[in-house]
Amino acid sequence: MEIAIRDPANPKGEFVTDDAVLYEVNERIATLTLNRPDNRNSMTPDVLQGLAHGVSRARSDSEVRCVIVTGKGKSFCAGADFKSGRLGGGEESEDIFTAPQDRFYAMYSHFLSLLDIEVPVIAAMQGHAIGGGLGLGVVCDVRVANREARYGANFVQLGLHPGMATTYLLPRLLGVPRAVELLLTGRIVSGADAAECGLANHAVAPGDVLPRAREIAGEIARAAPLAVRWTKASIYHGLDWDPRSAARHEAHVQSRTAETEDSREGIAALLGRRDPDFKGR
Numbered sequence: 001m002e003i004a005i006r007d008p009a010n011p012k013g014e015f016v017t018d019d020a021v022l023y024e025v026n027e028r029i030a031t032l033t034l035n036r037p038d039n040r041n042s043m044t045p046d047v048l049q050g051l052a053h054g055v056s057r058a059r060s061d062s063e064v065r066c067v068i069v070t071g072k073g074k075s076f077c078a079g080a081d082f083k084s085g086r087l088g089g090g091e092e093s094e095d096i097f098t099a100p101q102d103r104f105y106a107m108y109s110h111f112l113s114l115l116d117i118e119v120p121v122i123a124a125m126q127g128h129a130i131g132g133g134l135g136l137g138v139v140c141d142v143r144v145a146n147r148e149a150r151y152g153a154n155f156v157q158l159g160l161h162p163g164m165a166t167t168y169l170l171p172r173l174l175g176v177p178r179a180v181e182l183l184l185t186g187r188i189v190s191g192a193d194a195a196e197c198g199l200a201n202h203a204v205a206p207g208d209v210l211p212r213a214r215e216i217a218g219e220i221a222r223a224a225p226l227a228v229r230w231t232k233a234s235i236y237h238g239l240d241w242d243p244r245s246a247a248r249h250e251a252h253v254q255s256r257t258a259e260t261e262d263s264r265e266g267i268a269a270l271l272g273r274r275d276p277d278f279k280g281r
Helices: 045-060 101-116 132-138 166-174 176-185 191-197 206-222 225-240 243-258 261-272
Strands: 013-017 021-026 029-034 066-071 075-077 121-125 128-130 142-146 150-152 202-204
Touching: 021 045, 029 045, 029 206, 045 066, 045 101, 066 075, 066 206, 075 121, 075 132, 101 132, 121 132, 121 206, 128 132, 132 150, 132 166, 142 191, 142 206, 150 191, 166 176, 191 202, 202 206, 225 243, 225 261, 243 261
Parallel strands: 029 066, 066 121, 075 128, 121 142, 128 150, 142 202
Antiparallel strands: 013 021, 021 029
């Protein structure tokens, strides 16, 4: 593993590589790049471990206000590594067709760790995202798609039950009717169609995916970090609440944010007609 330590002369940038997943921090935005284009960024052991390492770094860095997940090459992530037919690595590697359920869950848990990040996560899906690769995008909060790429949860076309929590996440993202159709047919759709049905927030030209994701991340990074984190938590916790429970929770958290330095700064900036300088306090 090669690690480049933060340069005091360049405090805005940090670049770390464990080869399979590149990690970079710039302007309070952490970017995790799946770096196995020759294997379509499949869920190989080194990619899984590299992603988990990057997620851990982002969670522990108080300066990070948003995370972008992307991939190199024509694929964002092609899902399971059927070419090797293995789950795991080294002596613990197991045949993908006979592996017990805990091995499948262990594989998924690396990607699902993105759900534990308090800051928003944006999937810059610059290429195809199929099967578990689509699951990687779905666990993120915002998705930017390449309108010419292909996306889908094709598990049933492979004789497999869906994984990566897609049976939980897709109905909540798309609504039950659309999720049922996509999951039961295993249909692959274009990026343009993905945006049309709600699978992606935006579908842009191939070269514009990462720039668009960075634009959104920049907007988030400039907002008050505590308010952003607590708002994200409230959105997901409140999915199963009734309106009064949600309003009661909002009143509680809004009163907490009103006590922060960032709240005073935000209001002062509004009255002073200037941009706020939020500190996360």
